[in-house]
Amino acid sequence: MIDEKVFEEKVRRENKFKYLPMLASLLPAFFFIVIISFVFFEALSFFQQVSIKDFLFGFEWSALFRDKSFGSIPLVWSTFVIAFIALAFSSLLGLGSAIYISEYASEKSRRILKPLIELLATIPTVVYGFFALQYITPALKIFLPNIEVYNALSSGIAMGIMITPIISTLAEDALYSVPYSLRMAAYSLGASKSQTIFKILFRAALPGIASAYILAFARAIGETMIVAIAAGSKPVFTLNILESMQTMTGYIAQVATGDAPFGTIEFFSLYGVALYLLMIVLGVNLVAVYISRRFSYLVSKL
Amino acid sequence: MVNIVIRTEYLNVYYGNRKILDNVNVDIYENSISAVIGPSGTGKSSFLRSLNRLNDLIPGAKVTGKVFYRGRNIYEDDVNVYLLRTRIGMVFQRPTIFPMSIYENVAFGLRINNVKDEDLIYKRVKEALIKAALWDEVKDRLDDGAYNLSTGQQQRLCLARTLAIEPEVLLLDEPTSYLDPKSTKKIEDVLLKLKEKYTIVIVTHSLNQAKRISDYVMVFMPDEDNIGRLIEYGPSSQVLQNPVDPKTREYVEGLIG
Amino acid sequence: MDKLVKYISCGALATPIIILGIFLVQVFIDGITHINLDFILGSPSYDPSKMGIFPVIIGSIYIVGISSIISFLMGLGLSIYLVEFVTNERFKNLVYFVVDMLAGVPSVVYGLVGLGFIGYVLGAGRSILTGSITMAFLILPLTVVATLEAFRSIPESLKMTAYSLGASRQEVVTNVLIPLGLSRALTGSILAVARALGEAAPILVISGLLFTKKVPLSLLDEFTVLPLYIFNLVTRPQLIYKELASAVIIVLIAIFMLVSITSIYFRLKYSYRLYEV
Numbered sequence: 001m002i003d004e005k006v007f008e009e010k011v012r013r014e015n016k017f018k019y020l021p022m023l024a025s026l027l028p029a030f031f032f033i034v035i036i037s038f039v040f041f042e043a044l045s046f047f048q049q050v051s052i053k054d055f056l057f058g059f060e061w062s063a064l065f066r067d068k069s070f071g072s073i074p075l076v077w078s079t080f081v082i083a084f085i086a087l088a089f090s091s092l093l094g095l096g097s098a099i100y101i102s103e104y105a106s107e108k109s110r111r112i113l114k115p116l117i118e119l120l121a122t123i124p125t126v127v128y129g130f131f132a133l134q135y136i137t138p139a140l141k142i143f144l145p146n147i148e149v150y151n152a153l154s155s156g157i158a159m160g161i162m163i164t165p166i167i168s169t170l171a172e173d174a175l176y177s178v179p180y181s182l183r184m185a186a187y188s189l190g191a192s193k194s195q196t197i198f199k200i201l202f203r204a205a206l207p208g209i210a211s212a213y214i215l216a217f218a219r220a221i222g223e224t225m226i227v228a229i230a231a232g233s234k235p236v237f238t239l240n241i242l243e244s245m246q247t248m249t250g251y252i253a254q255v256a257t258g259d260a261p262f263g264t265i266e267f268f269s270l271y272g273v274a275l276y277l278l279m280i281v282l283g284v285n286l287v288a289v290y291i292s293r294r295f296s297y298l299v300s301k302l
Numbered sequence: 303m304v305n306i307v308i309r310t311e312y313l314n315v316y317y318g319n320r321k322i323l324d325n326v327n328v329d330i331y332e333n334s335i336s337a338v339i340g341p342s343g344t345g346k347s348s349f350l351r352s353l354n355r356l357n358d359l360i361p362g363a364k365v366t367g368k369v370f371y372r373g374r375n376i377y378e379d380d381v382n383v384y385l386l387r388t389r390i391g392m393v394f395q396r397p398t399i400f401p402m403s404i405y406e407n408v409a410f411g412l413r414i415n416n417v418k419d420e421d422l423i424y425k426r427v428k429e430a431l432i433k434a435a436l437w438d439e440v441k442d443r444l445d446d447g448a449y450n451l452s453t454g455q456q457q458r459l460c461l462a463r464t465l466a467i468e469p470e471v472l473l474l475d476e477p478t479s480y481l482d483p484k485s486t487k488k489i490e491d492v493l494l495k496l497k498e499k500y501t502i503v504i505v506t507h508s509l510n511q512a513k514r515i516s517d518y519v520m521v522f523m524p525d526e527d528n529i530g531r532l533i534e535y536g537p538s539s540q541v542l543q544n545p546v547d548p549k550t551r552e553y554v555e556g557l558i559g
Numbered sequence: 560m561d562k563l564v565k566y567i568s569c570g571a572l573a574t575p576i577i578i579l580g581i582f583l584v585q586v587f588i589d590g591i592t593h594i595n596l597d598f599i600l601g602s603p604s605y606d607p608s609k610m611g612i613f614p615v616i617i618g619s620i621y622i623v624g625i626s627s628i629i630s631f632l633m634g635l636g637l638s639i640y641l642v643e644f645v646t647n648e649r650f651k652n653l654v655y656f657v658v659d660m661l662a663g664v665p666s667v668v669y670g671l672v673g674l675g676f677i678g679y680v681l682g683a684g685r686s687i688l689t690g691s692i693t694m695a696f697l698i699l700p701l702t703v704v705a706t707l708e709a710f711r712s713i714p715e716s717l718k719m720t721a722y723s724l725g726a727s728r729q730e731v732v733t734n735v736l737i738p739l740g741l742s743r744a745l746t747g748s749i750l751a752v753a754r755a756l757g758e759a760a761p762i763l764v765i766s767g768l769l770f771t772k773k774v775p776l777s778l779l780d781e782f783t784v785l786p787l788y789i790f791n792l793v794t795r796p797q798l799i800y801k802e803l804a805s806a807v808i809i810v811l812i813a814i815f816m817l818v819s820i821t822s823i824y825f826r827l828k829y830s831y832r833l834y835e836v
Contacts (some may be wrong), residue, residue: 006415010382010727014728016716019643020727021639022644024637024640025645034676035661093571096567096572097571100565100568104569120579126787126790127757129793135585161575161760219756222664223769228760228790253763262679270673274668278665281664284663292634336597359722362646384725410721
């Protein structure tokens, strides 16, 4: 009834079949290598003309003017300032949301709230930039009349809202995965819910929560559109968050929309900044991965 | 002279570094029901899986020794394992129905083996369901989802699915563990009838089941290192009533396991 | 004390939701008056009263459509390989690690690499092709998560059953994994589609265009996408542009809802109930 040849066919197909899926799993690695090498090689052309020391430690970035200077500190500084503002907002909002969803919400509310938060994460970043420029800045101007049209604070706040879902979902996962036995033990010793949360659950979920913060921070550093729209294009080195600043990503966006012909130093500066940015972001990501791996065994031992 | 369908020689099974089964030498006779009994964790399921090379699919599993099916060692390189598995079929402990209609579940094995003739498929499905004593209960609703069946019916469906590709040997791994006594009896009756055409090996936790339906019994016991060993096998009447090995006696009399 | 924590954390949850809710309502109010057939089918113009976004919509559809398909297929292949073919845990973890790293690369860097490597080195230019391929890799981590989760959820017992009936690995993939996992993989990929729809930075670098009257027809044509056009409108001070930007945002959201509803429809139509004893 079943043709003998069918089985020979199966063996033949089996040997050939696995190559396509295998290829698919090698493609990400391939493209990752392409990303790193390509940025690196283009950046090399930049660093042939600009010394690495001047780049890393210089305080003056005037790449698009006649007298060019390529000190990256203003860009890097602005990037971190805005990212920190974002983290400050999102750390509280995100953690609070995570606590509520994980510990206080009913199963029914949870099923609505979780997707709702995830929906927030799908809002395009241009929309956040629009929000920052047209809504946050005017609102802030009421309390802070000195605020410039393009400023770091509005961008930071908008970015904070944007990365809140990242912290919220990851922290909630971390809290939710703390074994129920731990909560039981705390309650049976007479602890109240808030005591349990702060003294026990936080400790147990700490690696997950910490890596959530770090990953959100990395995302904030790499974000482009919000700062391109609302933060400005003045590379300065200042603590005044009411001023306009330009981040690394903002610079890249500015040059990309302008005319930087292939082969000019402006063109290569894009890749110099990109390489620096890439290394920072990947480094921060690695820290997050390390923390969550190195310390999560503490939870699994329980 | 009764034919030997399967013979194992020095069969050992390892999962990674752990040895599960040691040195199993056994003959399985044509048109008989062989029961495999013993406490949990003694490698009975692993033994079964070695007979149709399903162990190949478990990461880290290693089999040494020889298993002869109709005179040929199935672990040789040039053996077509897909063909082998259609000749030696398996039914698992929990019913593993596909989320499809009753008809399509039974037809599944035929379709993946490239049978295209719809009339032929219908014929085989009907025969299989009849043999599994399920036809009368489902003949009016072949297109219904298989998940609407009771557990007992689902298990008979799994049996029908295996029967549809017309194997020679049926391996059953505790098929009635999750069934109520009535469904269990139905399956046992089916097996007794199937024995006329098929060779059956059934792992069972129930000594009574072994008494009821088996012709031969294999007894697996853990040794001091917790490795499973075949300590006794022979005709059921002998092994169950007059066991040779003292451990078998203890098990059969309900003192251990 | 407990109550306090509960209310504060609830407040933390509600704050972004309410803020954005109010914002989106305002956007809707501002933009809805500009949405009409002329807007959707017309061409961008320097005169704000005659604004249309048809070429931009087409550009977005091209990019989102092509990149989603490519990325989904890559994710599919990768997940099938890892779930069914690979037993080495270390290799699997390595792949997950690489995908995590890919997820961390800033979107604007994707644009730079896409433009430089695919656009210039490989010669595809500042075209839809370049944009789509780049975007496909950008959203790959999301499609991988969706497809992996879909295939991992298929019970081992069903696969074992198929093997015991004589199926080869390829047959188990085509007859068990894909039929049972596909709908879940597709619905999970909605996040990836949303991302492709909303990402502006990489397209900014690759296409360089914030404005075009030309409707892209072939894969090698230049183009722009809706989020970039929003960027264009947002940087202009006049009120009318704020309203037009709001209108484009509404269109963007509408397209996204259309895609979600379609995917939910397909999920309900083809979902299998996995009945386990």
